Amino acid sequence: MGRGGARDAGSLRLMRMSALFLxxxxxxxxxxxxxxxxxxLRAGLIRRVASGVYAWLPLGRRVLSRVEQIVREEMDATGAQELTLPILQPLDLWARSGRDAAYGPLMFRLHDRKEAGFCLSPTAEEVITTLVASEYSSYRDLPVTLYQINWKYRDELRPRFGLLRSREFLMKDAYSFHADAEDLQRTYEELSDAYGRIFTRCGLTWRAVEAQAGEMGGDTSQEFMAVAAVGEDDFVWCPSCDYAANVEAAKRRSPDRHDGTVDAPAMTVIDTPGxxxxxxxSEHLGVPESALxxxxxxxxDGDDGPRLGAALVPGDREVNEFALARALAPHAVRxxxxxxxxAxxxxxxxxxxxxHPAFDVVLADPTVDADHGWVTGANEADRHVRDAVVSRDFQVDQWVDLVSVAPGDPCPRCGSALAVDRGIEVGHVFQIGTKYSEPLDARYQDDAGDQHPMVMGCYGIGVSRIVAAVVEEHHDDGGLVWPAALAPYGVHLVVLPGxxxxxEAVRAAAEQLYDTLxxxxxxxxxxxxxxxxxxxxADADLLGLPVRLTLGAKGFARGIVERRRRATGVDDELPLDGVPAALRA
RNA sequence: CGGGCUGUGGCGCAGUUUGGUAGCGCGCUUCGUUCGGGACGAAGAGGUCCCGGGUUCAAGUCCCGGCAGCCCGACCA
Structure with missing residues (x-):
């Protein structure tokens, strides 16, 4: 199966450490x-070559190949077809989709000798869409799902955490083309299922979370997060049901508005210098932040010039900018x-x-409609006000959920207290629709002879990032602890001839065992x-292969080999003349 | 883009304050002793001290200008 497959760069089944480049x-x-x-780095799987750029040494290359192979098997099982697209891509293609400007300095750019512009592919929607458009033109051709596993380039603002945010990374990117949204939905779900199998096979603890809807609106998108403290993304999840979402997209059960009279004294201005x-x-007045x-x-950005808006939330909460943007769409907000x-x-x-009279529109979270007045700014320097009451002292034009969801907020589906965790984004699936097929002219003709843009899905997996995520999850003080499916080798044979x-006899027996295995x-x-x-x-612990076999003089005399399982540290003994069978048992 | 820190042998670091011809640990080579949880001794190899310019009899060290790397921040009133 996966191990030693024809494409497996690590098809060499065995290796002597005396010869290993390590x-x-x-x-x-x-x-x-x-x-x-x-x-x-310590175990010699990778070495840094430049900021955010790494060399994969033989052991690391084998692990990367394992992940690739798992991805390949699960993708192939969905009927997706592998191909390879160029990394070096003409910039004019990116200009046609408008993403040349959108990517800006995040894209590595270069020129050929004729001064034609190129980039190093950060992703491949443009190339694949153009390619499919030039080959397929009928509804009879659809659907089709294509994928590649290839190096991608992004000139990150700040590469960090080794392989987690690097400028060169291995990514599986897949693209599906459909006649309609229903067909896309089917493939989207199949690939989401395949993603789950991939991450599970890689040994990751993961969660699929709802992601922020795309800027076009209506795009469906899910992220796959490997749970990890070093992750760069926060996500919300419900312990009681299956709700989970990136914090940007997370919702909570909308709180009830008070919506009644508030028994509060008249609003008064107070001095709060500096x-x-x-x-x-809060500290100065001795009131909790939640009372502010x-x-x-x-x-x-309005049709007739920019306007000013105010967004109101309790002082102990933060505004979710994405929720604010959704509320004010299609107008851009900053x-x-x-x-x-x-100015x-x-x-x-x-x-x-x-x-403040300058505000053209005031939006407020429902929690702002409370049974008490608020402490808030007086719209002049060094002054605040007390007992500001909704409707009496200030008006709200639009009530909308604005607060960033925080731990303990009620689940939008079941009402249980939500939890927040950190994660590493290892996969992302999008229903992208016609965002690329329209500008790049990927159309098909239906059975009535009419032309329609193809409906697309895009699906990414960070292959090299999976390696990083797995290592973050599977290690201990002694070193790496590989899940069997990813380990560069299955067995670490140690000979201690003494x-x-x-x-000489012990060494000879070890050589023979090596050959037998x-x-x-x-x-x-x-x-x-x-x-x-x-x-x-120490090196065996550091490298973290699942099973260590030790053949020493004492064991040899008794006809046994010692086995230690890296993950558990449990030791036992195997008969020297029956090791392969014992390993399989 | 802002702030901070750092560039010295493969890795980790000292030396820079006070200028004088480069050192420690690990790793590497050789020899000997050792041999079940990173052994010991002896002898070695290995360095454009990030780059360029300047000051000086003399620069890793001082001055100027670059480059690179790392950390923090880059909207929450």
Whole structure:
């Protein structure tokens, strides 16, 4: 099956450590910033060549090949077809889709000798869509799903965490083409299922989460997150049902508005000199942050010029910018920056309240309609107000869920308390629709002879990132702990010939065992080095192969080999003359 | 893009304050002793001290200018 497949770059089933291109590091590399990154370097799987660019050494290359093979098997099982697209891509293709500008400096750009523009592919929608458009033109051709496993390039603002955010990375990218949205939905679900199988086979603890809808609106999108403390994405999930979402897209059960009269004294202005900010005011007045009203100002691009909007949430909560953008779509929204505030002295930063005459529209989270008045800005420097009451002291034009979902908020589906975790995004599936087929002219003719743009899905998996995610999840103080499916070799054979008469015999027996294992189809890394037992054991722990077999003088005398399982540390003994059978048992 | 830190042998670091011809640990080579959890001794190999310019009799060290890397931040009033 997967192991030793024809495409497996690591088809060599065995290796002597004396010959392996490997130098383990005893000291932690200075630049490694996560446990996983540190161990990948120490164990000699990767080496940094430039910022965010890594060489894959033989052991690392084998692991990468394992992941590739799993991805390939599961993709092929869905009927997807593998191909290879160019990494070097003409820039004019990207201009046609408008993504040349959209990607900006994130894309590596270069020129040929004729000064024609090229880029190093950060993804391949343009190339694949153009390719399919030139080959297929009938509804009879559809659907089709194509994929490749290829190196991708992004000139990240800040590469970090080794393979987790690198500038060169191995990605499986798939693209499906359909006549209609229903057909796309079917493939989308099949591939989502395949993704789950892939991550499970790789040994990851993962969760599929709803992702932020695309800027076009209506796009369906799911992210696959490997649960990890070093992850760069927060996601919300429900312990009681299957709801899970990226924090950007997360919703909570919308709270009820109070919607009644509020028994509060008249609004009064109070002096709060030199106290911009929720925390400072809260401390100064001795009221909880939740009693303050946070007022965020945004510029909204309107049809007749920019307008000003205010977004209101309780002081202890944060505004979800994406929710705000959704509420104001299709108009673009952005928060005011330093320059904006400098240009508008009528907006005293840090002392803004919802009753400012400059606001064209006021949006508020339902929790703002509370049974009490609020402390908020007085719209003049060094002043706040107390007992600001909805409808009486300020008006709200639109009630909409605006707060970023936080742990403990009620699940939108079942009402249970939501939890928040960090994750590494290892996969993403999109129903992208006609975003590329329209500008790139990928059309088909239906049975009535009419032309329609193809409906597309895009599906990505970070292959090299999976390696990083697996290592973050599977390691201990001693080193890596590979899940069997990804381990570069299945067995780590250590020979300890010792001194004296028996040494030669022990070594000969180990050589024979090595040969026997190879014949039995077991992939084995044989530590035949003339090194001390401590060195060999430490390296075996560091490399983290699932099973370590030790053949020493004492065991040899008794006709046994010791087995230790890396993950559990459990030891037992196997008869020297029946090792392959015992390993399979 | 802003702030901070760092560039010295394969890896980890000292030396820079106070300029004087480069050092430690690990790793590597050779020999000997050792041999079940990173052994010991002895002898070695290996360095454009990030790059360029300047000051100086003399620059890893001082000055100027670059480059690279790492960390933090880059909207929450």
């Amino acid at each position: 130098r383990t590091l005893r000291d932690d590399p200075a630049d490694a910033d996560t446990d996983g990154h540190r161990l990948l 106290l911009p900010g929720i925390a400072a005011v 009203l946070k007022c965020i100002v945004v510029a909204i 928060l005011l920056d330093d320059d904006d505030f400098a 508008r002295p009528e907006l005293p930063r840090g002392y803004l309240g919802p009753h 001194r004296g008469e028996s040494g 190879q014949r039995a189809g077991i992939e084995v890394l044989y530590d035949d080095r003339d090194a001390s037992p401590g060195v060999k054991f």
